[in-house]
Amino acid sequence: MTTVAAYAAPAAKAPLERTTIERRAVGEFDVLIDVKFAGICHSDIHQVREGWGRANFPMVPGHEIAGVVSEVGPGVTRYAVGDRVGVGCMVDSCRVCDNCKAGLQQYCTNGATMTYNGIGKDGEPTYGGYSQKIVVDENYVVRVPDGLALDEAAPLLCAGITTYSPLNHWNAGPGKKVAVVGLGGLGHVGVKIAHALGAEVTVLSQSLRKKDDGLKLGADHYYATGDPQTFEDLKGTFDIILNTVSAPLDFTAYLSLLRTDGAMVNVGIPEEPVNILLSSVFGNRRTLSSSSIGGIPETQEMLDFCAEHGLGAEIELISADQINEAYERVLASDVRYRFVIDTATI
Structure with a gap:
């Protein structure tokens, strides 16, 4: 076991504070x-504040992890000391x-083990990346290509794969019209990836503030959904709508923007139930769907794609003592476009 510094929420809705946690010995x-x-x-934030249901505390969040290998087990073949690597939402x-x-x-039909707020096969709680070190099975680690700066690569381990996977699955590319709902932490990466795919x-x-x-x-193109005319002008336009916001929407209005056989894919998860009229998908064989993250192979594919196209997240680098302030700013949409913690400050 190794004792490492971390930032944790001691209880639901409590501010995060510096602490220490135990990491397992390298197997x-x-x-x-x-x-x-x-x-x-x-x-x-959803999980620290139990917005998605009961959670495990103390909680060390963080599933957008970029770092350097410092030790490997005797059976490891994929990585060596000094390699630049990443860990995403599952371990x-x-x-x-x-x-x-x-x-x-x-x-996974038997349930993947989440990077934090989960329980590992050893029965112990999992702790995430707001910490100085983490131990992960090599099969759930990905390589960060040299073309990506580690700080800009970190958000790709969630925001990148969460947007790349549905765009890839629904065949975004040349000849396809893609709408991205929301220009935040997820949406700004989704725009970059969809553009690089050729769509x-x-x-x-909501407004033209970030146009x-x-x-x-x-x-x-950039349209304000706060203007009702937007939904009139864009009816039947899109092959794919990638919804990145985690708040309920007027799905009837958004689904009307799809072409025949178009798909609206939701990657944000509201804390409350949403309503939908079935007739809004009936007319043109539209699809209302969702997508989680990606598997390990697709996550590596995404990182390689981003490196090839020079795509990193737009970040604001912060120190660990700014985490609680950053949470409030995320809720106020006051970030351009992803906070990244410099873990040397923990």
């Missing part, structure tokens, strides 16, 4: 990672179900 197939940077995801799964065998570990990209945001940013990030 045969384990990788010990010196965490260099950890992104702050909105889902961290294990059953490995034997059909989904795991297909590289879709995020949909025609539109941002749908200049959206166009610089790769959007071809």
Whole structure:
């Protein structure tokens, strides 16, 4: 066991504070990672505040982890000391179900082990990346290509794969019209990726406040959803709508923007139930769907794609003592566009 410094929420809705946690000894197939940077995801806030239901405390959040390998177990073949690596939203799964065998570990039918607020196979709680070190099985670690700066790569371990996976699955590319709802931590990465895939990209945001940013990030068009005329002008326009916001929407209005056989894919998870009229998908064989993160192979594919196209997250680097302030700013949409913790400050 190794004692490491971390930031944890001692109880639901409590401010995060500096503490220490125990990391397991490095096993045969384990990788010990010196965490260099950890992104702050909105889902961290949902879980710390029990917005998605009862959680485990103390909680060390963080599933956007970028660092450097400092030790490997004797059976490790994929990584060596000094390698630049990342860890995303899960650190294990059953490995034997059909989904795991297909590289879709995020949909493990026996339940994937989440990087934090989970329980490992050893029965111990999992602690995330707001810490100085983490121990992870090599099969759930990915390589960060040299073309990506570690601080800008960290958010890709959640925001990147959460947007890349559905865009990839629904075949975003040349000839396709993609709308990204929300230009926040997820949405700004989604715009970059959809543009790099070759799609025609539109941002749908509440106002035009971030229009200049959206166009610089790769959007071809930018519309305000606060203007009812937007929904009249864009009826039947899009092949894919990627909804990145975690608040209830007027799904009838948004689904009307889809072409025949178009899909609206939700990657944000509201804390409250949402309503939908079935007739809003009936007319043009539209699809209302959702997508989680990606499996380990697709996460590596995403990182390689981002490196090839020079895509990193737009970040604001903070020290650990700014975490609680950063949470409030995320809730106020006051970040351009992802907070990343310099874990040397923990």
